[in-house]
Amino acid sequence: MQININKNERMKPMENTDSFNYKHGQLYEPKIAQLHPNPNQIRKIFDQESIEDLKKSILEIGLINPISFSLVGGQLVTVAGEHRRRAFLEIGYETIPGIYVDQHLEEIALAENLQRNDLNLIDKADAIRLYKKLHNYTLKETVIKLKLSSSVPSLSEFLSLCRLPEDVKTECRKNRNIPVSKLVEIAKADDERAMRRLFKTYLKKLDGKNNKKTIRRGTGISGLTSRIYSMSTQIQKADIDSTNENEYCKLLLAIDWLEQVMRNKVINCKSFSVSKFRKNGSMP
Known part of the structure; x- marks a missing residue:
């Protein structure tokens, strides 16, 4: 169901929303100020970037799917x-269509x-576990009903994530790069x-790997600098006068291309001053 909302118009609020006689399956426009978040919401973290994308979509093409709402405890x-x-x-x-x-x-x-692709591993595991519990399904029945691609043993391992302490779960929701195999372990x-200890140990190792990558990136720049100096030496030693016209043109084109790359990638990238290095004789 698509409900188009003109971005230049505001929706009309429903009158007497508090005492309205709602009927199951009917479409309404409840006041947003009166809508409360679901206390049993599976998703614990809401990404602001995805909300911004959704806002743009709503303003451009309208709301494609209305929300679902209910009256619980008078709210x-x-x-x-x-x-x-x-x-x-x-x-x-x-108001919002609902x-x-x-x-x-x-x-x-x-x-x-469960239909959302961006649901993190922890929330997905909690959702499947709750779904299984609500219907009193076996693992096999859960796989079939939810049309999961995983096997029964794989689902059993995946649901073991529900055993993780809440503080570990919170960290996992923030960091989506942690592989499910490591969390299952x-x-x-x-x-x-013991879970907290293993998780902290893993995070330390992960930080160590990230630091090594940073160091390698720095080493890569140093290696590149050395190769540029080496290439300069080779050019100075080259016998340019004895080359033919074709090779000479190719060399000029290569130098021109290298100059463009250096200017776009290096020279215009940083605002550092190199004058002090030239004065100290650190540059050729």
Whole structure:
């Protein structure tokens, strides 16, 4: 369902929203100020960059899918579509298109989150575990129902991520570069204390590798400088006078190309002054 919203217009708020008699499956425009986040929201971290992209899309083509909302404990709650709710709120709209649901709330929220490609490993594992628990499915039934590409043993290992301590989970949500195989290995530890110790050890090793990469990058620049000096020496020793016209033209073109690369990549890249090096005789 696509609901086009003109970027120059503001949606009209629904009258008497508090006492409105909502019906399951019907489309409404609840006031955003009255909508509360789902307390059982699987996704714990919302990327502001993705919200900004969503805002641009809404302003350009409108809202493609309405949110799902419900009335829980006397409050309107966003069942699915927290990203869209936040985007509408930041744009400045007073209402948002939403479908009212009064049954299978957790299943609806889980289904939508599991369909998202950007769901991190931890939240995805928690969502699958909760889905399995809600329906009392076996691992095999969960694989079939969710149409997962993983095998039963693989799913069992993946769900072991749910055993990780909450502080470790929080770090994993922030750092998406940690491979699932490493997290599964950590989750196999006997207790949370051991998991934390293994996780900290892994992060230290990861930091060490990143530092080595930085050092190698610096060494690469030094190596490049040495090769440039070496090439200058070879040019000075070359017998240019004895070369033929074809080779001479090729050499001039190569020098011209090198000059362009050096100017674009190196000379215009940094604002450092090299005059002090010339005075000290550090440059040829």
